[in-house]
Each structure stands twice: as C-alpha cells, then as structure tokens.
Amino acid sequence: MYPDDSHRSAALFARARKVLPGGNSRHGVFLSPFPAYAVSASGCRVVDADGVERIDCVNNWSSLIHGHCNPAVVEAVRAQAGRLMAVGMPTEAEIELAELLVERLPGVDQVRFSNSGSEAVLFALRAARAFTGRAKIAKVEGAYHGNIDAVEVSVAPPASRWGDAHAPAPVPATDGIPPGVLEDTVVLPFNDVQSSEALLREHGAELAAVVLDPVVSRMGLVAATPEYLRMVRRVTQELGILLVFDEVFSFRLGYHGIQGEVGVIPDLTALGKIIGGGLPVGATGGRADVMAVFDQTLPPLKVEHGGTYNANPMTMVAGLACMRQMTPDAYQRIAALGDRLRAGLRRALDDTGVVGQVRGQGSLAAIGFTGEPATGYRSLGYREEERRKAGILHRHLMNHGVQIVPYGMFILSTPMTEADIDFIVLQVRGGLERVR
C-alpha cells in the first residue's frame, strides 16, 4: 500500500532530496510524503519502482494522447535517431508538421516551433506586444499558462488576496516575479462578461493581448461560456487587442482545436503537449500579418526567435506520427470514452450520495467536491474540506490501480478501452465510498 517507508520509491526520494531541492525538478509530480517513481509504461499503463501497475489517467499532464510507447511514434523516433538527431540546419519534418497544424487550426496561417508550451505562450505575447506596440496583457484569474513571468500571475491566489470580484488583484504565483510584471498584467474574472468587458475597455489602449484557455484545466475544466468568448472576441477586435488562445492543453479536444469546437477564431494560438508526440515541444501560430513579426526576410526584423532545439527533427517526427493518427474518427472515439467516463463518474456520485460535480468534455473529465455550479475561479470549492476529499480519492485510486491528477482530473488516451473506463469508474466508486 502506498505510502510505505519500505518502498523503493521512498528510498529514491530520500536520495533525490540530497541533490535536488525538494527532490525534484517539477512541482506538479511531487506527492506527499514521496512520489511513486516511474520505471516503464506501455499503452495506458505505467509501472512504478515497486512494480505496481496503474492505468495512467495523467498522461504526462495531457501531452500523451496515445498513451505510452505508441508503435508509430516509437518507430518514427527510432528511425530518426539513427539518421539525424539534431543539426544546425532546418529539416523537411519541420515543414510537414507546420503544414499539418496550419491545415487543422482555423486561426493558424503560419507557425513557429519552440520547446515548451511556456515558450509558445511567451512568443505569442512577445509577438502581440511587437505587433501592437503595447505593453499590457490580460489573463483570467485561476488559469495556468506556463512558467514564464508574464503569466505566473493569479494562477491560484489565496482568498485573502483576491481583491475586488469585478477587478481581481494581480497576485504573483511565486516569489521572484518583478513588480513591473504585475503592473503590466490585467486579471479578468472568468465568465463574468460585464466586469471583464469593463476591464478590457478600461485598459484597452495599453493592452497588447488577452490570453485565454477556453477550458481551464487548473479550474478542474471549467469552460468559458459562449457569451464570454463572443464578448472577448468582439471587444478585442474593436480595441485592436490580439486574442491569444492557449491551446497547449485544449488542442486535444478537437481536430480543429478548441477554436474549432467553440467557433471563435483567435489571432494567435499557443500550442504544445500533444503536437510533440510525447517529446518536448511548443509552437506559436496565428494570422500571417502578425506572424510576420518573426520574418527575417522582411527587415527590420521585429521579433528575434532563437532556440537550440526549436523544430528539432526528433520532436518533429514524433509529433507528425502522433498527430497523423489523430483523425476526426480518433477524436470521436476518445470523446466517446470521455462520455462513458463522465457518465460513470456522475452515477458514482449519485449512488454514493457524495456531494460533487463532474466537468469536462472530449478526452477530459474532472470531479469537484462542491455542490454549487462552478463558473470561475472563486466559485470552485477551495475549502479545506473539498481538498481533503480530493486527496482521499487520489490516494485510494493510487492503491487501486488508477493514477489521476491529484486535484481530481482524468486525462484519457487512445489505447484505453471501454473495459478500462469501467474499471476506472469502479475504483472511483470505491474511493467515493471512502470519501463519504
């Protein structure tokens, strides 16, 4: 049973703490008192250092849409590794992946690759600032857009620092964010159409961009309402502000991206995660006139864009092998698995009488332990009580063959079957009985 001091993972963590502060390089993968260390994986199953196998509903925080060791991706990477791993020259694979993305995403005429979703957001914001000549950006309270200064603001602020509900205070997500960053960040209350519109108008002349993820994973998959998206699109257009969709996470929700699903076309799109087929990746795409800020054949060059590993051929071929399998049928099949999971989770809540709600769409599901409808960051359940319940469910599942994102999110992969989904639901039911 996890956690047990005799576990090999416990020993690995003790060793890690000597050479890595906190024993890790990525806070999201830490578990108290120690994380289970991964050793191998295949399809939708991962095996830890103590030989325990679990169905993986984390999928590296969504980057693995085909689960682990997808044969086409493995073969593409193996062949590329034997031919050319990295080189100070462009390769055809970069053009091929760019063509695929441009073909699928309505808001993307052109694209530039980088190495992480954070970089993709960084270059989208820099392009927006260069294009508009303005300094400020707006983001919604409670949304995560990566580890760069500009968006490490009001990601999960404590209630004591929220400020006005109609004009949330910009709260640094971490120490080390210079005050100037906060001055250049306008925080919008998610799904509050009136207040957000007022803020956009108030700061309009100084705003370069609004960055928005229409389905916010950090909020347990609370989705933007159609009215909210329409308002943001209309007002940004009117005021000359660029609308940036952060689709690093949400591109897994539709063949034409979340922009295709919601029918709102952004000016710029930040991509990452699934488009790298499991390898590190980022991409910034958008309208050709805005993307021209990167065009060194049109001097003077506005935005310099370097990066030793940008469009490296290993990532490009892995991304191609992954995305080519994500046909409209594949999106439909994985969304049907998602429907089955969400229905099962709702039944499990009903049958056990645990107060909660199930959110999500497509290949994503989340359980929240609050009865009130969650529309934005402040309406989520943040009391000790709700956190404790999510912790009980997570721990129960760890010991019953299912790994989920600790705050109650399930991220599916294409190798999963209906039987896998039913197994997950069965184990959640057991977890909910314990919560009750």
Ligand SMILES: *Cc1c(COP(=O)(O)O)cnc(C)c1O
């Ligand atoms: C993961 C994620 C990022 C950051 O991507 P990294 O590759 O981890 O830098 C940005 N935005 C969203 C919505 C994400 O889910």
